[in-house]
Amino acid sequence: MKRQLILEDGSVFEGEVFGHLAQTKGEVVFNTGMTGYQEILSDPSYCMQLVVLTYPLAGNYGINRDDFESINPAISALIVKETADMPSNWRNEMTLDEYLKMKKIPGLKGIDTRRLTRAIRQHGTMKGAICSMDVNPVEVASELRTEQLPKDQVKTVSTKNPYPSPGRGNRVVLVDFGMKHGILRELNGRGCDVTVVPYNTTAEEIMQLKPDGVMLSNGPGDPKDVPEAIEMLKGVLGLVPIFGICLGHQLFALACGADTEKMPFGHRGSNHPVKELATGRISITSQNHGYSVNPDSLEGTELDITHIALNDRSVEGLRHKSLPAFTVQYHPEASPGPEDANGLFDRFMKMIEVHKGGAVCQSVMI
Incomplete structure (x- = not known):
């Protein structure tokens, strides 16, 4: 199923849903780590943020019971270039997709994360929303520009x-x-x-x-x-x-x-x-x-x-x-x-x- 990521400057990125099927919004930020997606997902400091992974592949070593940094993740969404559907690691217990579904976290893959990261580096951190394909990007971008980020x-x-x-x-x-x-x-x-x-x-x-x-x-x-x-x-x-x-x-x-x-x-x-x-x-x-x-x-x-x-x-x-x-x-x-x-x-x-x-x-x- 297709979804679009709309930024407050009007930029639109189309991708494919994985994880929990839901629309969401928040501050879009990027992480440059090559590994550690499980710890990133469960880091409470990402509360209410849409996190972009600059490394192109996520999920290749799966999810294990030991590497969580919190019990209940507070991240709003995970945005990646590509996910691994068949992870390979001796500690693997479930796929990234299965974990996101279990914790009700939306994911978006197939995104040009290099272009998205460059946009954030050039213009600064922006608010964004993951929406269905039938919404008007201009209207969504306008709403994002007027909304205030949460303070709690x-x-x-x-x-x-x-x-x-x-x-x-x-x-x-x-x-x-x-x-x-x-x-x-x-x-x-x-x-x-x-x-x-x-x-x-x-x-x-x-x-x-x-x-x-x-x-x-x-x-x-x-x-x-x-x-x-x-x-x-x-x-x-x-x-x-x-x-x-x-x-x-x-x-x-x-x-x-x-x-x-x-x-x-x-x-x-x-x-x-x-x-x-x-x-x-x-x-x-x-x-x-x-x-x-x-x-x-x-x-x-x-x-x-x-x-x-x-x-x-x-x-x-x-x-x-x-x-x-x-x-x-x-x-x-x-x-x-x-x-x-x-x-x-x-x-x-x-x-x-x-x-x-x-x-x-x-x-x-x-």
Whole structure:
């Protein structure tokens, strides 16, 4: 069955339906990873987005039980050039098409993804809709231009109630803004006694849990749409060590007086080079974000830049000058992608131990 993808600039791409048969709309973004479609599908940071895979083939190794980053995907649609109907991998349990049908996620294949990606790179991220062939593209494009993107993505994907992930080590409160399970796996793998809490948990409620450290997760959307989290961070900062990833990094910057801005088309993929300024070390990182910290806004704050993206010089890491807190824009837990930056979780553990000992944490900051 044919469907058309209509962008707000009036561009039309015709393709074939796979997965769930439904019409949908949202922000159209692209991911440059060659593998990892299962993790991309289940990453809550893609909430309400139509994701284009630039790699031409998807589904060739199927779907397995181990590589999910959430239980219920929040992605609006998957757009690809070609799908594999007969995947080959020893862990394969179902096809990509079967999984999308099970989770009621629309898919569109046969699309010229190179032309679509070039359009997004040239004009910036655009709203789009997957529609039946009988609709008027001009009318749909006009409606898309007047519609506002939703602002409740974090509320949609965050846990509704706190829950524990027990361990015998450091007690960490993990604030769920749209958490990838990879973050929880890294903390559990280091023996942490983790309590996952909703995005709107207050500073007082967090401190009542007696944490040794606070972890800020990734998540979807504009960080300025989560004012509750900014206020929470202002209350927690300085009381316990803080480590933030992606949206958590942006929220931390806002709480410290900096500003964030929307990027033309964002960073989404598993091959982004990032430089650590203190050492000159280059890491290849996994990224998924459409907003970044404005470097000029850091002047006059208590924040230092620790990492930059080599492709566009955007801010990829921050640390507080005097308090035990640091953040990164990229994903050290990978899933999918390289694990070059996985050691940041160990730095967080060391920071917690130093803080518990009553010493100054500056020596273990990045």
